[in-house]
Amino acid sequence: xxxxxxxxxxxxxxxxxxxxxxxxxxxxxxxxxxxxxxxxxxxxxxxxxxxxxxxxxxxxxxxxxxxxxxxxxxxxxxxxxxxxxxxxxxxxxxxxxxxxxxxxxxxxxxxxxxxxxxxxxxxxxxxxxxxxxxxxxxxxxxxxxxxxxxxxxxxxxxxxxxxxxxxxxxxxxxxxxxxxxxxxxxxxxxxxxxxxxxxxxxxxxxxxxxxxxxxxxxxxxxxxxxxxxxxxxxxxxxxxxxxxxxxxxxxxxxxxxxxxxxxxxxxxxxxxxxxxxxxxxxxxxxxxxxxxxxxxxxxxxxxxxxxxxxxxxxxxxxxxxxxxxxxxxxxxxxxxxxxxxxxxxxxxxxxxxxxxxxxxxxxxxxxxx
Amino acid sequence: xxxxxxxxxxxxxxxxxxxxxxxxxxxxxxxxxxxxxxxxxxxxxxxxxxxxxxxxxxxxxxxxxxxxxxxxxxxxxxxxxxxxxxxxxxxxxxxxxxxxxxxxxxxxxxxxxxxxxxxxxxxxxxxxxxxxxxxxxxxxxxxxxxxxxxxxxxxxxxxxxxxxxxxxxxxxxxxxxxxxxxxxxxxxxxxxxxxxxxxxxxxxxxxxxxxxxxxxxxxxxxxxxxxxxxxxxxxxxxxxxxxxxxxxxxxxxxxxxxxxxxxxxxxxxxxxxxxxxxxxxxxxxxxxxxxxxx
Numbered sequence: 283x284x285x286x287x288x289x290x291x292x293x294x295x296x297x298x299x300x301x302x303x304x305x306x307x308x309x310x311x312x313x314x315x316x317x318x319x320x321x322x323x324x325x326x327x328x329x330x331x332x333x334x335x336x337x338x339x340x341x342x343x344x345x346x347x348x349x350x351x352x353x354x355x356x357x358x359x360x361x362x363x364x365x366x367x368x369x370x371x372x373x374x375x376x377x378x379x380x381x382x383x384x385x386x387x388x389x390x391x392x393x394x395x396x397x398x399x400x401x402x403x404x405x406x407x408x409x410x411x412x413x414x415x416x417x418x419x420x421x422x423x424x425x426x427x428x429x430x431x432x433x434x435x436x437x438x439x440x441x442x443x444x445x446x447x448x449x450x451x452x453x454x455x456x457x458x459x460x461x462x463x464x465x466x467x468x469x470x471x472x473x474x475x476x477x478x479x480x481x482x483x484x485x486x487x488x489x490x491x492x493x494x495x496x497x498x499x500x501x502x503x504x505x506x507x508x509x510x511x512x513x514x515x516x517x518x519x520x521x522x523x524x525x526x527x528x529x530x531x532x533x534x535x536x537x538x539x540x541x542x543x544x545x546x547x548x549x550x551x552x553x554x555x556x557x558x559x560x561x562x563x564x565x566x567x568x569x570x571x572x573x574x575x576x577x578x579x580x581x582x583x584x585x586x587x588x589x590x591x592x593x594x595x596x597x598x599x600x601x602x603x604x605x606x607x608x609x610x611x612x613x614x615x616x617x618x619x620x621x622x623x624x625x626x627x628x629x630x631x632x633x634x635x636x637x638x639x640x641x642x643x644x645x646x647x648x649x650x651x
Numbered sequence: 652x653x654x655x656x657x658x659x660x661x662x663x664x665x666x667x668x669x670x671x672x673x674x675x676x677x678x679x680x681x682x683x684x685x686x687x688x689x690x691x692x693x694x695x696x697x698x699x700x701x702x703x704x705x706x707x708x709x710x711x712x713x714x715x716x717x718x719x720x721x722x723x724x725x726x727x728x729x730x731x732x733x734x735x736x737x738x739x740x741x742x743x744x745x746x747x748x749x750x751x752x753x754x755x756x757x758x759x760x761x762x763x764x765x766x767x768x769x770x771x772x773x774x775x776x777x778x779x780x781x782x783x784x785x786x787x788x789x790x791x792x793x794x795x796x797x798x799x800x801x802x803x804x805x806x807x808x809x810x811x812x813x814x815x816x817x818x819x820x821x822x823x824x825x826x827x828x829x830x831x832x833x834x835x836x837x838x839x840x841x842x843x844x845x846x847x848x849x850x851x852x853x854x855x856x857x858x859x860x861x862x863x864x865x866x867x868x869x870x871x872x873x874x875x876x877x878x879x880x881x882x883x884x885x886x887x888x889x890x891x892x893x894x895x896x897x898x899x900x901x902x903x904x905x906x907x908x909x910x911x912x913x914x915x916x917x918x919x920x921x922x923x924x925x926x927x928x929x930x931x932x933x934x935x936x937x938x939x940x941x942x943x944x945x
Contacts, residue, residue, distance in 0.1 A: 334840075334844050335843070335844075336840050336843065336844070355843070355848075356840075356843040356844045357843060357844075357845075357846040357847060357848060359844075361844060362844065362845075363840075363841065363844040365837045365840070365841060366837075367835065367837050369835070369837040369838045369840065369841035370838075370841075371838065371841075371842070371855075371856055372838075372860065373859040373860060382842075382845055382855070383845035383846055386845055386846035386847050386851060387846050430841075430845070434845075440844075
């Protein structure tokens with residue numbers, strides 16, 4: 283088992299002015315399941331490939347266990363990797379695919395055989411051992427790819443979007459199996475995905491990346507509750523957080539968020555942190571599931587802490603409804619109980635619990651309250 | 652009225668269907684006619700030579716395109732003996748096998764390096780290889796002769812094998828480079844992470860995947876070596892080392908030539924090529940069409 287430390291790690295591709303990974307500092311704990319998440323091109327796969335040794339590190343250090351691995355070739359790093367395309371060896375049978383890493387490490391034949399069969403049993407692919415990969419379904423290939431990783435008893439697992447080629451149903455099923463597998467083998471795992479649901483459900487901690495920069499490294503719940511900036515706030519959660527540019531005004535010792543469409547009182551506790559922004563514009567963020575019809579809010583919101591809106595569109599999903607609301611030029615999305623009967627054009631008041639309101643500096647996009 | 656009303660919708664689609672079917676049949680007939688035309692164009696010289704191989708000089712003069720009736724089987728025996736095929740055929744097999752082995756081995760190594768490894772001057776090297784493909788043998792014939800002489804391989808089997816391998820390397824490296832570039836990088840990465848050195852990645856994973864490309868290259872090399880004429884004419888000076896292509900020279904005198912014997916000799920030369928092609932046909936087609944899609 284091993285921990286992985288990124289120390290000021292930077293990756294710069296020739297011809298590109300902007301680094302693919304920029305001054306990355308983080309530590310993956312021993313036995314941890316860490317998810318690297320972010321949109322395409324954010325540098326998450328590059329960061330993982332640098333750990334595997336498949337990309338050179340332009341600057342900084344990567345430490346696996348107690349060894350600085352910058353100059354070690356992939357074969358000497360003792361990491362196992364599952365690729366997005368599975369990358370099985372098409373000319374070898376499933377058995378040979380699983381046995382190949384052991385053969386390269388000169389594991390004696392009887393032990394090799396025993397470990398291959400053990401991995402095949404764990405992943406329920408024993409009946410396919412004589413087949414070639416082309417004779418397997420996507421899900422079965424995925425299992426073989428996982429098997430090739432676990433058969434090694436490596437210090438570190440790297441998984442590069444391993445579920446993205448599976449259909450939706452199989453993805454959910456395999457996700458659960460991966461979680462179980464991690465509980466069983468407890469190997470330190472770095473998992474790359476662009477799917478925030480995968481990230482939230484699988485990760486002990488999640489590292490959110492954007493444009494090569496680590497935005498936040500935290501537990502799934504903290505990322506959701508206390509996003510450090512507007513990017514993380516918008517990236518985590520579906521539908522994504524509503525953002526409205528508001529001007530802060532002081533009135534009778536209280537702070538109000540004002541737009542041409544509404545004037546909403548900012549909760550006192552939050553307001554104190556916002557005092558320096560009075561008279562300026564800040565970005566107000568509220569998640570759709572926290573923007574409720576006023577009467578549905580526990581303890582009801584005070585009248586001046588609500589937003590008057592007009593219902594634009596109602597989308598019914600069965601277990602919930604998405605309501606698109608309009609207030610002046612501002613459009614908001616709300617996720618509500620399906621038993622609320624709303625119609626297009628209806629005027630209602632919505633509000634959120636004080637702790638569910640987020641404020642961001644419009645220039646730096648950092649969270650201010 | 653009722654009958655007309657009912658019959659109308661029935662007859663119209665049937666007519667449309669018939670004309671559509673007719674059009675399809677005509678199109679298919681046209682396609683087949685074209686293909687048969689090509690087949691005839693390619694087969695006529697072969698059949699003509701095959702029939703000539705079984706005709707005496709007098710039969711050829713009387714009816715150049717006629718059937719060999721009665722067949723002059725003697726031609727084959729005479730050509731075999733006169734053209735020294737029992738001696739030249741094994742020579743050619745040795746040359747072909749050695750050149751194929753050399754070209755395939757070195758082309759795989761250089762093709763892989765040019766496709767997958769990064770090193771200074773890689774693109775320049777590839778450009779030089781491309782230039783190598785375009786230079787005709789005739790312009791290098793004399794320097795090659797002197798080079799072979801200086802290397803003390805002139806008049807030996809190596810005198811044929813080494814230059815033929817060298818001349819095949821430009822195209823071979825070009826072909827194998829294209830093939831290796833077409834293979835997914837992730838598979839090589841997987842082998843590296845699994846613990847493979849660059850050599851093991853090449854030998855265990857990438858090379859087996861490049862088999863269709865190798866079969867194509869082997870076929871091309873075989874064809875090139877088997878039919879080579881100028882190269883052995885210049886470099887193989889000892890009679891007992893000559894390949895089949897030079898055997899044909901014995902059927903041509905200064906003032907006359909025996910067309911029947913030449914045709915029989917040509918048959919001995921091309922039949923092995925056809926057999927090799929049939930054996931490697933599937934892989935060959937896979938190889939030359941690889942990368943055409945995606």
